[in-house]
Amino acid sequence: MVRGRKVNSNGEKSKQLLRTKAIEIFSTKGYYQTKISDIVKAANVTQPTFYLYFESKESLFLDLKEEFQQNLNNIFEHPQEFRISQVIEKLLYYFAENPLLTKIGLYQSDDSFLVKEKLVEKFQQVLEKEKNQYHLLEGLDIKTISQSLMGSIERLTLTLLITEQKTAAELSEELLSIYFNQQAALATAK
Amino acid sequence: MVRGRKVNSNGEKSKQLLRTKAIEIFSTKGYYQTKISDIVKAANVTQPTFYLYFESKESLFLDLKEEFQQNLNNIFEHPQEFRISQVIEKLLYYFAENPLLTKIGLYQSDDSFLVKEKLVEKFQQVLEKEKNQYHLLEGLDIKTISQSLMGSIERLTLTLLITEQKTAAELSEELLSIYFNQQAALATAK
Amino acid sequence: MVRGRKVNSNGEKSKQLLRTKAIEIFSTKGYYQTKISDIVKAANVTQPTFYLYFESKESLFLDLKEEFQQNLNNIFEHPQEFRISQVIEKLLYYFAENPLLTKIGLYQSDDSFLVKEKLVEKFQQVLEKEKNQYHLLEGLDIKTISQSLMGSIERLTLTLLITEQKTAAELSEELLSIYFNQQAALATAK
Amino acid sequence: MVRGRKVNSNGEKSKQLLRTKAIEIFSTKGYYQTKISDIVKAANVTQPTFYLYFESKESLFLDLKEEFQQNLNNIFEHPQEFRISQVIEKLLYYFAENPLLTKIGLYQSDDSFLVKEKLVEKFQQVLEKEKNQYHLLEGLDIKTISQSLMGSIERLTLTLLITEQKTAAELSEELLSIYFNQQAALATAK
DNA sequence: CATGAATGAGTTTTCATTCAT
DNA sequence: GATGAATGAAAACTCATTCAT
Known part of the structure; x- marks a missing residue:
């Protein structure tokens, strides 16, 4: 029945460990299916320790979700002007680098649908500007x-990117081919 | 409220009402977030009434999920040979006609990912056969x-089809254009 | 959804059937483990029918228990004077003829212990009078x-009598031999 | 009552208290009539505390039952050869020392009948070997x-031993006298 | 800094009983 | 005489959270 501070224990370390484990489990099982007991078991600490560093299960999850969203916002902040190819690339690179956070923000969060709606808007804006450059788009509803495109990205991210079967670069290129690249078609047509 | 039979009460009606409400709530909140108390409140009966008609929360959800999957299987049963355009059409028509069940089977069920994997396989088979017909596919990983395509379908279903902003026919055509139709591009190119 | 009186149905018949099935199930599973739904299922009627004939689960069980106890009382009513051999015999014959009621009254009822205490008292009274006739009893606490003896009777009833491995006559004799019969011993001793 | 640890609280103490109370109540009311709420009320803790120390109501009961049975098995383990007098003595001593566990294992457990059947078999084996030594047994079905004997032991245990009206030693001797001891009879006969 | 111990507030499920037909 | 439909009351169990050490 030893109690109190563990030898070599260190607050920041515990906090980070808990956060890491939380991300792992949240991203796999989702918010409701993840129990605090799961998280602390994985981090090898007790439940009260969790509350030492995080206000509640909810607030931690919200933090993670917001971190994901914040990062996403940052991506598109600076230069207002992006080409669709850049948008796709940047997204996939970000998702590839943060697979677990992405799973949380894109699939597990209750307002992941909002995130996606925003991205869709972004796509629309960009495509509106570029539509003349892609013959394939003619006559199609942007x-x-x-x-x-949003659907493609989210599914490819989940099945091929995060699983490391394809790289962000590969998938960007393939997506561009599918959606906007007439090369093949044009070549043939000629 | 007193015990015993309600005036004008009718078992089949109650069962259907409960089922309907359950589908509505399951499809919106998912399995874990849906409480029996939510369902019975919506159907204006008490909890034991639920168990009069359904074995358990789990078995009801499983039944709904299986109904969705069964329907899906039936779609592709008879003629073994389908063209990708038919596959897409049939899917979208089915989803459009069963929006809530689709939400359950495609988004809320624990094994919705399996359903999608199967559909993806289907797509692959069909496309493998047809690839020569679509110049756009050249050089792309099927x-x-x-x-x-799976991602596109699931997202369009969720955002445009089920919300009745577009019809199954419209979306089929648009998807075909995006993925396989060179008309526009070719026309332009000439 | 046919409702109302069954063709050929007959109140007394239903009541008797319910009673019979109740005895069977109560005697096997005990009061708490027996559900009204078990009884009515066995009798092939619905739950409200049970309440047509019996006030409640408890009152039916109590009735059965009291019937057992009443019968038991009747056995020893008339001639005040019994020999222990007669007491044992009469008990075993009664138990043999009413195996299920016996199981209820002797093993399942909450106050079966009272019944047994009373029987023990009876044994004591009788033995007190007869003790001089049985040399074996000398020096033993009556x-x-x-x-x-009560323990022997209840166990033999349960394991050999009710299962029809032995008759009441056989067991009476054996019990008398065990407890009071010196024949063998004396014969040998002489 | 507030949440969190009680002043001076101690886990092992709580667990033991719960166990003790559970044994008391199980032994009196049986498995089905014992509610977790009874146990925790008796131990002055809340229901979740019960689940802190025991997996479930059933597993606790099973543990208690198995403990009883294990002890019983241990009694007869070592020397394979026992005389019936020793068997009876050992049983009664064990029962006297563990009255509540005995009530659970011998009267309340669903498979107490198995325990008794096993004991009966034991008796049979031993008596078969010793039958020549007891003239009283002649002509009787072992x-x-x-x-x-099993019936006698279980009843005497319940009514005289556990209630501390008689000791194990006294009851052993009396049982031996009743079943196997010709002393008195013989003495008289001579 | 961290733990051991505990609980409030739910959640699913069961069962005897009772109305309306 | 009998059924179909419903419910009140309670049971076991779970989980995020919190106090005392």
Whole structure:
């Protein structure tokens, strides 16, 4: 029945460990299926320790979700002007680098749908500007294309990117080919 | 409220009402966040009434999920040979007709990922056969296309189809254009 | 959804059937483990029918228990004077003829212990009068013998009598031999 | 009552208290009639505390039952050869020392009948070997005697031993006298 | 800094009983 | 005489959170 501070223990370390384990489990099982007991077991500390560093289960999850969203916002902050190819690339690179946070923010968070709606809007804006450059887009509803693109990105991220079967670069290129690249078609047509 | 039979009460009606409410709530909040108390409140009966008609929360949810999956299997049963356009159409029509069940089977069920994997496989098979017909596919990884298509379908279903902003027919056509139709591009190119 | 009186149905018949099934199930599973739903299922009627004939689960069980106890009382009513052999015989014959009621009254009822205490008292009284006739009893505590006899009777009833491995006659004789019969011993001794 | 640790609280103490109370109540009311709420009320803690120390109501009961059975097995383990007098003595001593566990294992457990059947078999084996030494046994069915003895032991245990009206030593001697001891009879006969 | 011990507030599920037909 | 439909009351169990050490 030893109590009190562990030898070599260190607050910041415990906090980081808890955070890491929380991300792992949240990203896999989702918010409701993740129990505090799971997290602390994985971090090898007790439940009260969790509350030493985080206000509540909810606030931690919210923090993680917001971190994801914040990062996402930062990506598109500086230069207002992006080409769709850059948008796709930047997204995939970010997702590839933060797979677990991405799973949380894109699939597990209750307002992941908002995040996606925002991205879709972004796509729309960009495509609106670029539509003349892609013959393939002619006659197509940009809203539909944007939503479709969002769907493609989220699924490819989940199944091929995060699983490391493909790289962000590869997937960017493939997506661009699918959605906007007439090379093949044009070549053939000629 | 007193015990015993309600005036004008009717078992089949109650069961259907409960089922309907359950589908509504399951499809919105998911399995874990849906409480029996939510369902019975919506159906204006008490908790034991739920157990009069359903074995448990889990078995009801499983039934709904399986109904969705069964329907899906039936779609592709008869003629073994489908063209990708038919596959997409049939999916979207089915989803449009069963929006809530679709939400459950495609987004809320624990094994929705399996359903999608199966669909992706289907896409791959069909595309493998048809690849020569679509110049756009040249040089592209069919697996990636299939996954991407799955993503597009699931997102368009969720955001445009189920919300009745677009019809299954419209979305099928748009998807075909995006993924396989060179018309516009070719026309322009000429 | 047919409702109302069954063709050929008959109140007394239903009541008897319910009673019979109740006895069967109560005797096997005990009061708390027996559900009204078990009883009515066995009798092939619905739950409200049970309440048509019996006030409640408890009152039916109490009735059965009291019937057992009443019968038991009747056995020893008339001639005040019994020999221990007669007491044992009469008990075993009654138990053999009413195996299920016996199981209820002797093993399942909450106050079966009272019944047994009363029987033990009876044994004591009778033995007190007869003790001179049985040399084996000399020096032994009649209370202990009476309790022991009660235990023997209840166990033999449960394991050999009710299972029809032995008859009441056989067991009476054997019990008398064990507890009071010196024949063998004396014969040998001489 | 507030949340969190009680002043001076101690886990092992709480667990033991819960166990003790559980044994008391299980032994009196049986498994089904014992509610967790009874146990925790008796131990002056809340229901979750119960689950802090025990997996479930069932597993606790099973543990207690198995403890009883294990002890019982241990009694007869070492020397394979026992005389019936020793068997009876050892049983009664064990029962006297563990009255509540005995009530659970011998009367309340769902498989107490198995325990008794096993004991009866033991009696049979031992008596088979010793039958020549007891003239009283001549002409009697050893199975009946064994069952009868089991009944005597269980009843005497319940009514005289556990209630501390008689000691294990006294009851052993009395049982031996009743079942196997011709002294008195013989003495008289001579 | 960290733990051991405990609890409030739910959640699913069961069962005897009772109305309306 | 009998059923279909419903419910009140309680049971076991879970989980995020909190106090005392």
